[in-house]
Amino acid sequence: MLPAEVVRRSAEYLERHGVESPRETAESLLMQIIGTDRAGLYTRADGLDLRTARLYGRALCQRCKGVPLQYLTGEQQFLDLVLSVVPGVFVPRPETEGLALAAMEVLEGVGSPIVVDVGTGTGAIGLAIKSRRPDARVLATDISEAAVELAASNAARVGLEVEILLGDLLDPVPSELRGKLDVIVSNPPYVTQGEYESLPIEVRAEPYEALVGGTDFHARLTEAARAWLRPEGWLLLEIGATQGAEVRAFFGRSFEAVEVLPDLAGRDRVIRGRLPG
Numbered sequence: 001m002l003p004a005e006v007v008r009r010s011a012e013y014l015e016r017h018g019v020e021s022p023r024e025t026a027e028s029l030l031m032q033i034i035g036t037d038r039a040g041l042y043t044r045a046d047g048l049d050l051r052t053a054r055l056y057g058r059a060l061c062q063r064c065k066g067v068p069l070q071y072l073t074g075e076q077q078f079l080d081l082v083l084s085v086v087p088g089v090f091v092p093r094p095e096t097e098g099l100a101l102a103a104m105e106v107l108e109g110v111g112s113p114i115v116v117d118v119g120t121g122t123g124a125i126g127l128a129i130k131s132r133r134p135d136a137r138v139l140a141t142d143i144s145e146a147a148v149e150l151a152a153s154n155a156a157r158v159g160l161e162v163e164i165l166l167g168d169l170l171d172p173v174p175s176e177l178r179g180k181l182d183v184i185v186s187n188p189p190y191v192t193q194g195e196y197e198s199l200p201i202e203v204r205a206e207p208y209e210a211l212v213g214g215t216d217f218h219a220r221l222t223e224a225a226r227a228w229l230r231p232e233g234w235l236l237l238e239i240g241a242t243q244g245a246e247v248r249a250f251f252g253r254s255f256e257a258v259e260v261l262p263d264l265a266g267r268d269r270v271i272r273g274r275l276p277g
Contacts, residue, residue, distance in 0.1 A: 017064040032073040066201030078124040090210035092124035100128045103185040106234045113182035123151030139163040187238040189213035222250040241267040
């Protein structure tokens, strides 16, 4: 059976099991297993050998059971970068690209900035900033050893120099940078416990501690950031769609020019504020 027919039948199977974007999923899994792109998939003249067919069938079954597609393909696109992803580390989302871009916006005109990405996960935000601002010194922290290992691996994969540090919030940042940071940026765990129960099964397959936190992390980081940012330095955080007013109140204690930015769907998604000069 040619790959095009395999994809068609597989998409029907995924759709019957309620998998989102069934055709794209079927294509992505088969491209990963065969080691080709979409054009190569549909121009391939050979059918699948037994080993490949078994691997593909196993991947389809895992996806139907709720394993995230990115954990099966081992990759996720984030802006201009293709990053490795592994089970146990949060998969970067398209919404977070807006957070990274908002951070780059406030860095315009700042020469050789110092940036810290807190709770970096795969390293997505810090690496994206470094890729577009090679003059920046970028540090990234995470409390998860698995995330630190993966972020370091991704930095090597894309050939970008980002300092990956293990620890909570800003604790592992070198003390000589206290009061000198231009930007602190973070996509914290902000899902509430109540929201978590209603999340799709593939989202709940990701690490709980990278998802659930409400606004506790936002409160802690807005307090900690004051001592680390330079005058007129910026703090940017991703937020849940209903958390804008609450997190704005945290920012209002220490920051000015506070604004909540929407994502592409028009929902509140990013908040940023500037430390007074």
